[in-house]
Amino acid sequence: MTRVFSGIKPTGHLTLGNYLGAMRQWATVDQHRADALFCVVDLHALTVDHDPARVRRLSRQSATLLLASGLDPDLCTLFVQSHVDEHARLSYVLECVATDGEMRRMIQYKEKAARERERGGSVRLSLLTYPVLMAADILAYGTAEVPVGDDQAQHVELARDLAVRFNHRYGQTFVVPKATLPPVAARVMNLQEPTAKMGKSDDSGPGIVYLLDEPDVVRKKIMRAVTDSGQDVVYDRESRPGVANLLEILAACSGADPEKLSGGYASYGALKKDTAEAVVELLRPVQERHRELCADSAYVEGVLRDGAEKARGMARPMVDAAYRAIGLLPPV
Ligand code: AQP
Secondary structure, eight states: OOEEEEEEOOSSSOBHHHIIIIIHHIIIIIHHHSEEEEEEOGGGGGGSSOOHHHHHHHHHHHHHHHHHTTOOTTTEEEEEGGGOTHHHHHHHHHHTTSOHHHHHTOHHHHHHHHHHHHTTOOOOHHHHHHHHHHHHHHHTTTOSEEEOOGGGHHHHHHHHHHHHHHHHHHOSOSOOOEEEOOSSOSSOBOSSSTTSBOOTTOSOGGGOOBTTOOHHHHHHHHHTOOOOSSSSOOOOTTTOHHHHHHHHHHHHHHTOOHHHHHTTOSSHHHHHHHHHHHHHHHHHHHHHHHHHHHTOHHHHHHHHHHHHHHHHHHHHHHHHHHHHHHTOOOOO
16 A cells, blocks of 8 residues: 655634645545545644744644544554654654755745844754755655645755665665645635735734634635726636635635636626635534534543554564664664
8 A cells, every 4th residue: 555644833823724725635535545544743842933822722733633634543654753663763864864955055045034134033954945844754764655735846846856865875775755746726825916926924914814713704804805907707817816805715625627617707706605605604513613622632542552662563673674784873
């Protein structure tokens, strides 16, 4: 069975982008077709200025929302990254295979480092090396496929390069993974700034639909989405990014094609209204299940404990093999 791994960073409240770009695919497709592991990658949340209590809270909330979105512990393995030491163990070894030039070319690094500097902060070394830790997350499990939104495709490409390089230098050890993108909504854009990704740690609240937003808040955000000059509803990402984003969100909710949908609208208002209602309906069951799970924290804890134990058992042999291959003396 194909081994699939993917993760989510507890750097903010999860968004519609996380859901449409990743979580929904994990729950409806990946866990049914593959031997799938999903992880709250909390170590990655330490790469930018963070509040420890908030990271802990968001880690628990992210795990709960993953279950609320339909991940089933009988079908997949759900765990928290820092509960499995093998990720950090392997990351160091992969740092000895990666180059600093490769790290500095990563688009997310450039964007996030620039943002930290604009805020007057310093850039943590871990922000630079974050893609190596992500490669370790993937390679530790012999992962063949990594379902992600397209903002993460470059990082998966790096994991491929490191696997190939390691295997070439030190002998066949890692499976070479590839990214798989969802058919629609691979990149949901910010409603207020439709040329930028809807990112959970961005400051622009009104441009981001959070999974736990109340229905009226969702409606308000979508009705106030920035649209483009012009009146007619056409699907063109380049010249009409605001309208294209709404059409793609509606298409992702309804299973329709964004181009075809555009023909059915004479005004932006009607498109916004339908999109808002579609998103409210999409989120309703997730929010209901989330409420139920919040009342049963012992269940969520049990899932994470069992998940970590299972994940450890899978990762340890692979990481031990990598340690031996690269020249480290096995413990006696
Ligand atoms: N806007 C998006 N559209 C489609 N997919 C998205 N993903 C994130 N934002 C969008 C996908 O969600 C998964 C988990 O993302 P992550 O937690 O690893 O963080 P990220 O990719 O860096 O996304 P965020 O939400 O923007 O976090 P911050 O703001 O902290 O950087 C991934 O599969 C991602 O592709």
